[in-house]
Amino acid sequence: MKFSCEKALLQSAIATASRATAPKSPIPALEGILLEAGSELRFTGYNLETGIRTTVPAEVGERGSLVLSARKFADVVGQLPDDVVTVTTEELTVHIQCGATEYNIPATDPEEFPELPDVESQSVLTLPRGILSDMIGRTIFAVANNDGRPILTGSLFEVVGELLTVVSVDGQRLALRREKLEKAPAADLSFVVPGTALKEVRSICGDGEEDVSISIGTRHILFQADNTLLVTRRLEGEFLNYRQSISWKSDIKLTADIRQLMTSISRASVILKENSKNPLRCIVGDGELYLSSVTAADGNSYDVCPVEGSGNDLHIGFNHKFMMDALKAVPTDQARLLMGSPSTPCIIVPTDEPEGEESFLFMVLPVRMSASWDK
Secondary structure, eight states: OEEEEEHHHHHHHHHHHHTTSOSSOSSGGGGEEEEEESSSEEEEEEOSSEEEEEEEOOEEEEOEEEEEEHHHHHHHHHHSOSSEEEEEEETTEEEEEETTEEEEEEOBOGGGSOOOOOOOOSEEEEEEHHHHHHHHHTTGGGSOOSSSSGGGGEEEEEEETTEEEEEEEOSSEEEEEEEEOSSOOSSOEEEEEEHHHHHHHHHHHOSSSSEEEEEEOSSEEEEEETTEEEEEEOOOSOOOOHHHHOOOOOSEEEEEEHHHHHHHHHHHTTTSOTTOOSOEEEEEEEEEEEEEEEETTTEEEEEEEEEEEEEEEEEEEEOHHHHHHHHHHOSSSEEEEEEOSTTSOEEEEESSSOTTOOSEEEEEOOBOOSSOOOO
């Protein structure tokens, strides 16, 4: 095998394919990138769960394939000067040259690299990559990070008519993002994509108006954007019935400035550790939201945030991190907070959309409080 390629293109392709390599595996080939030189230069990473393949233009002098350690290949190319890189192979030794700099590193037989799964597409979705990236970014934080219910470690993609809805839920919170498709599939459909794969989908999508296609197979999903594709397995099982889970029993309707509310939550929860079980305590007054935290070891903290509306001094507690995650994802400067009682969820939605037609919705369950408290 022999090819020449610009260093910047080589680095970009290595970084992209490396996202799907296994950091440590009993199968050494899974820690590497499969290079295939043909009519173009192709890079593939695959960890048996998610595979990424990308291509770059190159001058190919001799066709061939091999597997290189992703980390070692990235380190070597990163040290090269900014110029054209020439790669040649002799059996399982790879010679890399750029200017006066040369490296010889070992490779692995490409026969040891597993093939990416074929996706026999049953349906295809097409939407701008910027929109898909935004939908993932505003919901991925609510994906479950434990295997207690494997289906919840992914996000639900659901198409009903012309609407695409992405939903993530971890049992304590729910995030929903909805968008109208310019071209809807022939039939309604739903599938669940692992959260780990969606993080990589967002990375390869970036921003922009160019389309990304999603091919839905019986066992796998294929995302394709320009010269890069990602294939991942579908999560099997019954996803939470999110429509029934969303509680609209909300006698209390507040409007808050996002930045002000986030600042107050940050001040009031500064003494709470990342995984603290102590709640952020809230008292919903008339035009004000009183926020406080109390710990046995680190003392207490308190702040007040102005809001529009009254809560009749409702006492309610929340996980402070969950509230911050939701507010960071709201796409407007202000949000509506809908509450009912100390035991019913809080719903957060943007202020500039009609009720019932929100393109974003976040719901967080309250934390049960052992006793009431004063302002």
